[in-house]
Amino acid sequence: MHARFIEIAxxxxxxTTDSLASVSDIYAADAVFIDPFNNLSGLQAVRAVYQHMFDTLVHPRFVVTNIVSDERQGFMNWDFLFxxxxxxxxxxxxxxxxxxxxxxxxxxxxYWDAAQQVYEKIPLLGAILRALRRKLSLPLQNK
Known part of the structure; x- marks a missing residue:
């Protein structure tokens, strides 16, 4: 594992909202940020995503559970708690x-499942999505 990815983790x-000042130490000026809700680029846009997280959620934090990397590419598993x-x-x-x-x-x-981890928790929409998930899943085969 490359040391830079440990620093990023x-x-x-x-x-914190205070450490957002150091976002330019972590992200390039032309960084691209993609998640289930956003597809944006630029340092100011990346900073805005994190600021929005702090503005709308209570006690948001990441816990990194695994890192796999080489010198220029890496994958980080995480839990986002809030x-x-x-x-x-x-x-x-x-x-x-x-x-x-x-x-x-x-x-x-x-990469994360917005349907299961967010949308299914919304009362009416959740019931519809859970029914759709059951309909599309393979039936369990008991032997």
């Missing part, structure tokens, strides 16, 4: 990172 785990409507929430996912020659992130692509 530590930055994510200690992320409170919403006085309930503890957890979203688990993985991020693909690509670094430039200076070791800054030029591509940040999140």
């Amino acid at each position: 530590q930055w994510f785990e200690s992320l 409170e919403c409507r006085n309930q503890a929430q957890k979203i688990s996912g993985c991020t693909q990172f690509e670094l430039n020659e200076q070791g800054r992130i030029v591509l940040h692509r999140d």
Whole structure:
């Protein structure tokens, strides 16, 4: 595992509104950020995603559970913990990172199941999505 990815993981785990000032130490000016809700580029846009997270959620934080990397590309598994409507929430996912020659992130692509981990928790929409998931899944075969 490349040392730069350990530094990036530590930055994510200690992320606060104050540490957003150091986002340019982590992301390149032309960074691309993609997740189930966003597809944007540029340092200001990346900073805005994290600021929005702090503005809308209570006690958001990341816990990195695994890192696999070489010098310029890495994958980080994480749990995103926060409170919403006085309930503890957890979203688990993985991020693909690509670094430039200076070791800054030029591509940040999140992979996580928004349907199961967010939308299915919404009362009416959740019931529809859970029914759809059951309809599309393979039936268990008991032997």
